[in-house]
Amino acid sequence: MLALCDCDNFFVSCERLYRPELRSRPVVVLSNNDGCIVSRSAEVKAMGIPMGQPYFQIQGLLRKKGVAVCSGNLVMYKEVSMKVMKLLSRFTGGMEEYSIDEAFLSLPVAAEDPLGYVSGIRAKVESWIGIPVSIGVAATKTLSKLATEMAKKDASGVMEITGRNARDVLDNTGIGDIWGIGRKTAEALNRDGIYSAGHFVDRDSVWVKRRLTVRGLMTQLELKGQPCLPIVAGTAPPKSIQVSRTWGNVLESFEDVCLAMTDNVVKAARQLRQDNLAARGMSVFLRHGYRHHGEHGYIENDVYFDSPAQCDIELIGAVKSLLGKIYRPGHGYTQGGVTLRDFSDARFRQRELFDEGGYERRSKLERFSRAVDEINGHFGERAIFPASLAVKDKKWRPNRKHLSEKRGGFVNG
DNA sequence: TCTGGGGTCCTAGGACCC
DNA sequence: TCTGGGGTCCTAGGACCC
Numbered sequence: 001m002l003a004l005c006d007c008d009n010f011f012v013s014c015e016r017l018y019r020p021e022l023r024s025r026p027v028v029v030l031s032n033n034d035g036c037i038v039s040r041s042a043e044v045k046a047m048g049i050p051m052g053q054p055y056f057q058i059q060g061l062l063r064k065k066g067v068a069v070c071s072g073n074l075v076m077y078k079e080v081s082m083k084v085m086k087l088l089s090r091f092t093g094g095m096e097e098y099s100i101d102e103a104f105l106s107l108p109v110a111a112e113d114p115l116g117y118v119s120g121i122r123a124k125v126e127s128w129i130g131i132p133v134s135i136g137v138a139a140t141k142t143l144s145k146l147a148t149e150m151a152k153k154d155a156s157g158v159m160e161i162t163g164r165n166a167r168d169v170l171d172n173t174g175i176g177d178i179w180g181i182g183r184k185t186a187e188a189l190n191r192d193g194i195y196s197a198g199h200f201v202d203r204d205s206v207w208v209k210r211r212l213t214v215r216g217l218m219t220q221l222e223l224k225g226q227p228c229l230p231i232v233a234g235t236a237p238p239k240s241i242q243v244s245r246t247w248g249n250v251l252e253s254f255e256d257v258c259l260a261m262t263d264n265v266v267k268a269a270r271q272l273r274q275d276n277l278a279a280r281g282m283s284v285f286l287r288h289g290y291r292h293h294g295e296h297g298y299i300e301n302d303v304y305f306d307s308p309a310q311c312d313i314e315l316i317g318a319v320k321s322l323l324g325k326i327y328r329p330g331h332g333y334t335q336g337g338v339t340l341r342d343f344s345d346a347r348f349r350q351r352e353l354f355d356e357g358g359y360e361r362r363s364k365l366e367r368f369s370r371a372v373d374e375i376n377g378h379f380g381e382r383a384i385f386p387a388s389l390a391v392k393d394k395k396w397r398p399n400r401k402h403l404s405e406k407r408g409g410f411v412n413g
Numbered sequence: 414t415c416t417g418g419g420g421t422c423c424t425a426g427g428a429c430c431c
Numbered sequence: 432t433c434t435g436g437g438g439t440c441c442t443a444g445g446a447c448c449c
Binding site for chain 1: 414415416417418419420421422423424
C-alpha cells in the first residue's frame with residue numbers, strides 16, 4: 001500500500017502559520033506581480049471563486065466579503081515545505097517529494113491498519129508544524145490521488161481505496177478528475193462515450209493504448225490497482241531550470257530589460273550551482289504588450305556554449321548577447337525569462353581538446369562563484385550580487401502590495 | 414492598467430547511419 | 432512484376448502536472 005499526503009490550501013496555510021489572526025478569516029494568496037489567485041482557504045472556495053482568477057477582476061468582491069489578501073512568498077512556503085517533508089520522511093522508508101505540498105509515501109508492510117497509521121501521521125504534521133494535511137491510501141499512485149481528493153472532503157482527513165470500494169469510487173468519479181487525464185483528453189474520451197473512471201477501466205486496454213499512448217494505458221492499469229508508476233525516492237536533478245517574471249512596470253530601454261533579465265539569470269544560476277550542475281544550453285524570451293490588450297508578442301532566442309557554464313559572469317554575458325538579438329526599441333516589455341538546459345555534472349568537467357587557456361579561466365570563475373555562494377549562504381541571499389543590479393529604483397520589481405511582514409527570519413525574496 | 418511560474422514526458426517525422 | 436531491413440538521434444509540438 002502507498003499513501004499520498006497533500007497539504008490543505010498550502011500557501012494559505014503557510015500564511016496562517018505566521019499570522020494567526022488569519023485563521024478565522026477567509027484568505028487568498030496571489031501569484032507573482034499580484035496577478036492571479038493561486039491558493040484559497042476553504043471559505044473562499046465555498047464562495048465559488050476559482051483558482052487562477054485574475055486578481056484585478058475580483059478585487060472589489062474580495063474586499064466586500066472581508067477576504068484577506070496575501071502576495072505570494074515562495075521563499076517562505078519552500079521553507080515550510082522542507083519542514084513538512086522532513087517530518088514525513090521519518091514515517092516511511094520510501095518517500096517521493098512530488099511537489100511543494102505533496103509527497104507519496106510507501107507504507108511499512110507491518111502497518112496492519114493503514115488508515116490508522118496515516119491518521120497518526122496527519123495528527124503529527126498538524127500539531128508539530130501547524131500545517132493541515134489530507135492523506136489518501138491505495139495500491140497505486142493514481143488511486144491514492146483519488147483517495148486524497150476524497151479525504152479532503154471528509155472530516156477525518158484520511159481515506160482509503162481498496163478492492164471493496166474501488167468500483168463504486170470509479171463509477172462516481174468523472175474521467176476528467178483522474179490524475180493524468182487533462183482537459184483535452186477528457187473531452188476526447190467524452191466523445192467516445194467515456195464519462196466516468198468506471199467507463200474508462202472497462203475499455204479494452206489495446207484500444208486505450210492506441211487512443212492515449214502508454215501514459216493512458218498506465219493510468220488505466222493503475223486505476224485497476226496494478227502499479228505502473230513507482231515511488232521514486234530522493235530528488236532527481238532537474239533537466240531544465242527556468243526563471244521568468246512578469247515585471248511590475250513596462251520596460252522600454254535595452255538597459256532596463258538587461259537588468260531585469262540579469263536578475264532572472266542570477267537566480268537561475270544560483271539554483272544551477274546548488275544542484276552541482278553546469279548548462280550547455282540557454283534560451284531567453286521576452287514578451288511585449290499585454291496578452292489580452294491590443295498589440296503584443298513573444299520572442300525567443302537560444303545559444304549553445306562550447307563547454308558547460310555555471311558562473312554568473314559568463315551567463316550574464318550570454319543573456320546580454322541574446323537580448324541584443326531579440327530586443328527592438330519602441331516595444332513595451334512586460335515579461336521575460338531565462339532557461340538553462342542540457343546539464344552535466346559540474347563536478348566532472350570534460351576538458352576541451354583545443355582549449356587556449358579556457359579551462360583555467362573557467363576554473364577561476366567557478367571558484368569565484370563558489371565563494372560568492374558561500375558568502376551569501378552565510379550572510380544572506382543579498383550579501384554579494386552583481387554591481388549592475390545595485391540600482392535604487394528597480395523598475396522591474398514585481399508588485400507585492402500585500403506581502404506579510406517579515407517573521408521568523410524568512411527572507412521575502 | 415490590468416491575467417503566474419516552473420516543470421516533465423511522449424510522439425511523429427525528418428535526417429542520418431550501416 | 433516490380434526495389435531490404437534495422438537502427439539512432441534530434442526537434443517541435445502537444446498534453447499534462449503542481
